[in-house]
Amino acid sequence: MNKEASPIFKNMLAIGVGLIGGSVCLSARKRGLVRHVLGFSRRLETTHEALRLGLVDECITGPGDFNLRNVDAVVLSIPVQQYRKVLMDFLPVLPASCLIFDAGSTKTDVQAVVDELDLQFPGLRSRFVGVHPIAGGEKQGPSAASPDLFVDRNCIVCASDAVSEGTVAKVESFWNAMGARLSRMNPADHDDMFGAVSHLPHFLAFAYVAALLDTPNGERFMLEGGAGFRDFTRIAASSPEMWADIFQNNATAMLRSLSAFESTIADLRHAIEQGNRSEIEKTLTRASVFRKNWTQA
Amino acid sequence: MNKEASPIFKNMLAIGVGLIGGSVCLSARKRGLVRHVLGFSRRLETTHEALRLGLVDECITGPGDFNLRNVDAVVLSIPVQQYRKVLMDFLPVLPASCLIFDAGSTKTDVQAVVDELDLQFPGLRSRFVGVHPIAGGEKQGPSAASPDLFVDRNCIVCASDAVSEGTVAKVESFWNAMGARLSRMNPADHDDMFGAVSHLPHFLAFAYVAALLDTPNGERFMLEGGAGFRDFTRIAASSPEMWADIFQNNATAMLRSLSAFESTIADLRHAIEQGNRSEIEKTLTRASVFRKNWTQA
Numbered sequence: 001m002n003k004e005a006s007p008i009f010k011n012m013l014a015i016g017v018g019l020i021g022g023s024v025c026l027s028a029r030k031r032g033l034v035r036h037v038l039g040f041s042r043r044l045e046t047t048h049e050a051l052r053l054g055l056v057d058e059c060i061t062g063p064g065d066f067n068l069r070n071v072d073a074v075v076l077s078i079p080v081q082q083y084r085k086v087l088m089d090f091l092p093v094l095p096a097s098c099l100i101f102d103a104g105s106t107k108t109d110v111q112a113v114v115d116e117l118d119l120q121f122p123g124l125r126s127r128f129v130g131v132h133p134i135a136g137g138e139k140q141g142p143s144a145a146s147p148d149l150f151v152d153r154n155c156i157v158c159a160s161d162a163v164s165e166g167t168v169a170k171v172e173s174f175w176n177a178m179g180a181r182l183s184r185m186n187p188a189d190h191d192d193m194f195g196a197v198s199h200l201p202h203f204l205a206f207a208y209v210a211a212l213l214d215t216p217n218g219e220r221f222m223l224e225g226g227a228g229f230r231d232f233t234r235i236a237a238s239s240p241e242m243w244a245d246i247f248q249n250n251a252t253a254m255l256r257s258l259s260a261f262e263s264t265i266a267d268l269r270h271a272i273e274q275g276n277r278s279e280i281e282k283t284l285t286r287a288s289v290f291r292k293n294w295t296q297a
Numbered sequence: 298m299n300k301e302a303s304p305i306f307k308n309m310l311a312i313g314v315g316l317i318g319g320s321v322c323l324s325a326r327k328r329g330l331v332r333h334v335l336g337f338s339r340r341l342e343t344t345h346e347a348l349r350l351g352l353v354d355e356c357i358t359g360p361g362d363f364n365l366r367n368v369d370a371v372v373l374s375i376p377v378q379q380y381r382k383v384l385m386d387f388l389p390v391l392p393a394s395c396l397i398f399d400a401g402s403t404k405t406d407v408q409a410v411v412d413e414l415d416l417q418f419p420g421l422r423s424r425f426v427g428v429h430p431i432a433g434g435e436k437q438g439p440s441a442a443s444p445d446l447f448v449d450r451n452c453i454v455c456a457s458d459a460v461s462e463g464t465v466a467k468v469e470s471f472w473n474a475m476g477a478r479l480s481r482m483n484p485a486d487h488d489d490m491f492g493a494v495s496h497l498p499h500f501l502a503f504a505y506v507a508a509l510l511d512t513p514n515g516e517r518f519m520l521e522g523g524a525g526f527r528d529f530t531r532i533a534a535s536s537p538e539m540w541a542d543i544f545q546n547n548a549t550a551m552l553r554s555l556s557a558f559e560s561t562i563a564d565l566r567h568a569i570e571q572g573n574r575s576e577i578e579k580t581l582t583r584a585s586v587f588r589k590n591w592t593q594a
Contacts, residue, residue, distance in 0.1 A: 134523040154521065196509060197522040201529040203565065204501060209584035211561035212493060215554070219587070223594055224451065225494040226431040230593055231528040232498040237588035240581035247577060251569050257512070258566065262559075264508035268500065269555065272548050280544060284537035287506035290516070291534035296527055297520055 006032075008174045009073040013038045013060075013094075015086055017050035020103045020136060021077030022145030025055045027178040030147040038067055042082075050142040063089045071095060073174075076102040079245040084113050091121045101129040101171050105194060105242075107158045107187035109249040114160075129171040130158035130187065132194070133180055140239050151179030154297055158187045195253030200261065202243055203254060205236040303329075305471045306370040310335045310357075310391075312383055314347035316433060317400045318374030319442025322352045324475040327444040335364055339379075347439040360386045368392060370471075373399040376542045381410050388418045398426040398468050402491060402539075404455045404484035406546040411457075426468040427455035427484065429491070430477055437536050448476030451594055455484045492550030497558065499540055500551060502533040 012028065014021045017039045028034045039056030041047045047059040060067060071094055076083060083102070104110060107130045118125040135153040155175050159168045172182050185193070212218035222229065247254060264283070271279040309325065311318045314336045325331045336353030338344045344356040357364060368391055373380060380399070401407060404427045415422040432450040434441070452472050456465045469479050482490070509515035519526065544551060561580070568576035 134521070136524075154523070192514070193518045193521055196512065196515060196518045197526050201505065201525055204505065204562070205529060206581050206584040207561045207565050208498065208501065208558055209588055210565075210580045211558040212554075213583055213587060214561065215493065215557050217489070218493060221490045221493045222587070222591065224431070224490055225591075225593070226451070227434065227593075228498055228532045229494050231531050232502060233588055233591075234528050235525045236584045237591075238585060240578050240585050243581055244574060244577045247569050248572065248574070255566060255569065257509075258562070260512050261505055261508040262562070264504045264511065265501070265555070265559075268504050268507075269552060272544050272552065275545065277541060277545070280541045281537050283507045284503050284540055286510055287503040287533045288535060288537050290510060290519070291506055291530055294519065294522075294530075294534075296522070296524075 007035045008033045008170065008177065009099075010035045011038065011067070011070045012036070012073045012075065013040065013068065013071045013090075014050075014056060014075050014077065015040050015090070016075075016077035017041050017046060017055055017145075018077065018141050019139060019144040020133070020149075021075060022050055022053070022055045022142045023135075023147070023149035024075050024077060024103065024178070025050070026145050026147040027150055028174070029057075031177055033174055033177050034073075038065075038071065042078075046142060050145075053142050053145070055142055055145055063093045068093050069095060072098050074098060074100045076100065076104070079239075079242045080104045080106055080109060080249050081245045083110060084117070087113070087117055087121075087124075091117070091124070096123060097127070099127050099129070099167065099171065100124075101131045103131055103133055105132060105198065105246050106249045107132060107156075107185075107190045111158065111160060111187045118162075125160055125162035126164065127167060128160075129163055129168055131171065131175060132156040132158070132190065133175065134198075135180075148179065150175065153180050155180035155182050156190055157182055157184045158190055159184070191250050191253045195250050196257040199246055199250055199254040200257045202235050202238060203247060203258065204261075205233050206238075206243065209233055209236040304332045305330045305467065305474065306396075307332045308335065308364070308367045309333070309370045309372065310337065310365065310368045310387075311347075311353060311372050311374065312337050312387070313372075313374035314338050314343060314352055314442075315374065315438050316436060316441040317430070317446075318372060319347055319350070319352045319439045320432075320444070320446035321372050321374060321400065321475070322347070323442050323444040324447055325471070326354075328474055330471055330474050331370075335362075335368065339375075343439060350439050350442070352439055352442055360390045365390050366392060369395050371395060371397045373397065373401070376536075376539045377401045377403055377406060377546050378542045380407060381414070384410070384414055384418075384421075388414070388421070393420060394424070396424050396426070396464065396468065397421075398428045400428055400430055402429055402495065402543050403547045404429060404453075404482075404487045408455065408457060408484045422457055422459035423461065424464060425457075426460055426465055428468065428472060429453040429455070429487065430472065431495075432477075434535075445476065447472065450477050452477035452479050453487055454479055454481050455487055456481070488547050488550045492547050493554040496543055496547055496551040497554045499532050499535060500544060500555065501558075502530050503535075503540065506530055506533040 012034045133155040430452040
């Protein structure tokens with residue numbers, strides 16, 4: 001591990017050491033951004049796997065661990081619906097000064113949990129920064145972690161007014177040093193955007209595969225799927241637990257986006273049924289022209 | 298060009314010399330499967346581009362061309378709705394013995410055109426073989442053609458009872474020599490299958506991008522799309538004309554598949570709105586488990 005750069009954090013606790021959490025650990029250690037990394041997972045096998053794979057320096061079994069009193073940064077990379085319980089468990093034993101940030105895909109819900117817990121843990125709002133690295137994939141677990149997962153990836157930072165500029169900048173410098181390209185948004189705008197361009201496609205891909213599994217011969221048909229099928233459905237292999245959380249926690253924005261989509265498919269179906277060729281081509285052409293010119297930011 | 302193998306066809310006419318038609322020409326010439334290839338496109342620039350790129354030996358400007366009297370095989374790689382006109386134009390001047398096959402994505406409609414034209418061109422049914430290579434992509438035109446596009450790709454052959462086994466076998470040997478893996482189906486089963494695993498995903502991808510283009514900020518949102526968005530929407534960049542044909546020509550099977558999908562998204566939306574976690578996870582898990590284990594045939 002490169003120990004030459006001055007570390008941004010001395011003792012980081014990674015809660016969740018799967019694809020994202022494990023990649024934060026690996027990326028930070030490789031670049032000398034942390035001196036020591038503690039890992040925790042609710043599943044003991046996962047924690048041990050992270051240790052064996054060299055993602056973390058040490059693993060802890062829970063909030064009772066002695067080492068927690070020196071932690072100066074916590075990264076949460078767990079399904080969003082576990083945040084409340086995990087924070088309630090760990091906050092009493094973590095130093096009141098430690099920074100906390102996450103890597104989750106929804107932001108309004110997370111800020112609401114933090115705001116609520118701030119009553120019980122005063123000051124929490126001023127040291128929590130929401131982070132959403134646009135990286136990941138359908139592979140899961142510590143073995144999928146990579147030290148370069150965040151290189152050249154966009155990364156959205158959502159911090160409330162209670163967080164000082166210095167604190168936001170410190171978290172940003174950490175992600176920036178791992179290669180991410182940062183931008184700031186407020187949680188509602190973030191959730192609108194990702195409800196439309198990430199959560200809805202996942203919802204549709206899961207639903208499409210599930211619908212075919214319920215169709216006579218659908219399973220056999222899917223075995224003949226080509227490259228189009230392969231790419232369209234790739235995200236349907238994602239974690240059901242993580243995505244059930246996201247669909248529930250960003251339901252308002254995602255279902256609004258789904259309604260717009262349903263209205264477009266109703267129009268397109270109608271055009272096909274009516275043999276309205278110019279209407280069909282108009283819709284397909286708009287989509288095709290846009291997508292041909294689209295490039296990943 | 299490899300001239301050592303004994304060619305399967307002496308003079309092949311490629312009607313349509315874009316991605317698919319151009320790849321048939323390149324693949325066949327590279328492997329010595331044809332002695333001479335004539336190319337035709339309704340757009341003169343496309344024909345000239347195919348000639349310049351070395352896809353064809355010679356190009357013709359229409360059915361009036363002198364060279365057509367020696368053609369022993371015709372490959373149609375044009376939007377399906379042009380088949381009737383093109384066949385009506387060319388059949389009067391092509392030898393009554395020449396084999397005709399296509400490379401289109403729908404088959405019931407094509408067989409219907411052939412059956413109907415058989416009244417006017419007796420024997421046509423006995424020398425037409427429907428072929429659907431499961432290959433392609435969103436890139437279009439002669440410049441996208443590749444000599445190995447069909448290698449290890451599945452390829453469905455639909456021949457009516459009127460076609461002799463020897464004729465089907467000859468067409469199959471041609472595609473097999475280009476590297477394709479062949480199987481036979483009847484047109485209705487083919488269209489059910491591809492309505493579900495190819496046409497519906499294309500329909501949904503086009504509709505998804507079009508819906509976002511109609512949403513406030515949707516275009517800006519899409520610029521932030523990550524790898525999931527990229528792969529889910531890749532097929533939305535496909536040819537509007539070709540896909541409008543497919544949606545119209547396989548409307549019955551595709552819209553039946555769309556109805557099943559709509560019913561699944563309605564159930565999943567309801568489960569999210571009701572906070573029915575076990576129902577959400579059940580659907581996502583079935584899809585995820587299937588897709589994780591799926592591999593391209």
